[in-house]
Amino acid sequence: MRTIALETYAKVNLALDILGRREDGYHDMYMVMQTISLGDTVTVTETAEGFALLVEGETLPRDSKSMEQQATETFFRALGRPVPGLEVRLEKRVPAYAGLGGGSADVAAVLRCLRNLYCPEMSRLELETIGARVGSDVAFCLRGGTCLAQGRGERLTDLSPLPECAFVLCKPSFGLPTPALFARVDNQDLGPRPDVDGMAAALERGDLSAVAARLGNVFEAVLAGEEAEAVAAIKRTLLRRGAMGAAMSGSGPTVFGIFPNRAAARGVYGDLIARYPQTYLVSPVKKFRELE
Missing domain, CATH: 3.30.230.10 (Ribosomal Protein S5; domain 2)
Structure with a gap:
């Protein structure tokens, strides 16, 4: 076997x-x-x-x-x-x-x-x-x-690979099943849209600052109550502690911040993991080559 x-x-x-x-x-x-x-x-x-x-x-x-x-x-x-x-x-x-x-x-x-x-x-x-x-x-x-x-x-x-950087990921204690978030989207005003094309152009230039400035997720517009408060609080912490940009990933509720390197991210990672056990310090991964 x-x-x-x-x-x-x-x-x-x-x-x-x-x-x-x-x-x-x-x-x-x-x-x-x-x-x-x-x-x-x-x-x-x-x-x-x-x-x-x-x-x-x-x-x-x-x-x-x-x-x-x-x-x-x-x-x-x-x-x-x-x-x-x-x-x-x-x-x-x-x-x-x-x-x-x-x-x-x-x-x-x-x-x-x-x-x-x-x-x-x-x-x-x-x-x-x-x-x-x-x-x-x-x-x-x-x-x-x-x-x-x-x-x-x-x-x-x-797209062109994301330049070398570090991410701090922080998930609040609750979960958000994807179908439930999609159900909220229809007929809702999702507010300003992320500049996807501008981000692709920034990646082509290798401009990490421009990528971070264009982070965005329309699902954040349909969060409510404690969900919205928790996501916003984590974003504020990341930005206050040096993140170049921060946003929620996918249908959430995990929030991530981009930092120029792991050393710049360690301080806020230590602060957040003390309050949120599901906090991670990670790096971007390039395209897999095994299937080429």
Whole structure:
């Protein structure tokens, strides 16, 4: 029986705009996404029969058929062969309901493991197409790096890499399930929109200050009550302690700040982790090359 283990990588949304609701019920997105060095470990092991998912480090609510199982079935359907016996083990470090794409990153890692085990000649584009059938962020989590994401998030364009920097991530004690945030968006005034095109141009110039100045997320406009207060308080702390810019990632509630280097970020990281246990000091990760 063969076993393969891979590290996953979460993401932050440097800019997130929602263009409108589509006829299929999804929303058209316009985003700049960035891979970060916070992730889980995914191990796939061949077994005699069946599919089993084991989650370590965190208890997650799961439907009768997990995204990992859906991804596995979609992968083997594309190969035209039955699903073999498999056990998938997740060692969780990325918090759930945080806006960091941890679930999508785990699904992407399962697909990478299956490709390596069963179809190493499969191209990146083929694997991304399979991933997009399972979840909107999975294609990006397979590619990594810095990307413009459109459509549901599955239409990707590589952008110039984010210059070297550091992120402090801070998640309040509550979670915000993505469907609940999308339900608030329709027919709402989302206020000023992030300058996605300006951010892409700043990345092309390698101008970290201009990137940080253009951080933005329209989901922040639909936060209410204690949610809005907690996100705003963390942003104020990050900016007061030297962040070049700060914003909420994805559907939240994790807030991130950009710093020129890890040394500049350590002070506020220490302050925030004393109050918010799910605080992380991480770095940007460049595009994955294994699927080229």
